Amino acid sequence: MREAVAEMEKIDVETDESLMARFQRGDVRAFERLVERYQKRAVSVAFQYVHNLEEAKDLAQDTFVKLFQARKTFREGERFAPWFFRILVNHSVNLYRRKKLVHFFSIFQNENDETRTNLSETLSDTQDAEEKNDRRALVHHAISRLPEKYRSVVILRDIEGFSEEETGRILGIPKGTVKSRLFHARRKLKRVLERELRPI
């Protein structure tokens, strides 16, 4: 029993990179451990782009599938989290663009209704939750109006809480650029939200 606990602790303190190395050597349990570690954050990041829970779930799953298939391309010494989230962000941005294009050509599509239904199913149905969802949809709408380079920075840094350095690594830009983009994005968002949400 003690040995099993010790084994569990050993697995828990194992870094992402060593799990990835084990996975590259063929240990599927290491992959499962990585999924458990990153699934929540992956779904949340994807959700910020598509604002639809089913699509976010699909995006996160697809990213794990890609990770599974492209495990050999992960180089030794590379950080796992930025590598993984770079795949996810690229995938999400592509889907977001496609959705936007479809939305542009479809005048009957009502994205907000769809989002509300999706969220209500997963979160609770109370009035408080409804208001929260409305507010969430409004903020999401404001974020979606930002240019793409600002949107990703806000999502990763302000919503998902990645550090400026991590955000830069995921997006492949220097820390200084992250800072300046954040500055402009927040200014724009503040202006939009002050108009739509009072008080923010």
Place this chain on the structure above:
Amino acid sequence: MKKICKKTQEKWLAFDGDIGALAKAFPKLTEHYRTCSVCQRDVQSLVALKHTLKAQHLEISDPKFWGEFQSGLRAKLAQPAPESLWERWLRKMRDWASALVFQPAYRWGVALVTLAFISYFGFHTLHRSGEVAWDSIDFFYESYQEASSGNPFETSLVDPSDVLMTEADLTGGNE
């Protein structure tokens, strides 16, 4: 908005709300911030914005959702890996080639096309070679006739009457 207010708000944003770091780098602006109500209001709204954005983070604790997530992932992993464009093209070519060889309809089609090809070009080849043969026979026949006639002027373009001297030429035409 005053110039100093704008600068204070910009620096506050640039320092990501770290007032300690702002005070260290820009003591004058920090002092202004402490006394200016416009700047304080602006900073407050930025703090509120940061909280609003942080609240956007999605936290799903429903175990059913994560159970479905993992079973869906397992199902996706069990599927064969999607092909690249090049692989898809190669596979299509391979399928097409094998269909060509093994399927009776394709086989008959290919046989008919080949037959039509051979017939058409074969006929033309035979016909042309016939023409060549007849031409060459004519050529040799004419050559033989010219050679056997013994008349050297027969094939000449020069009129013999222009070349040969007549009796009148010899006598000077005075007779």
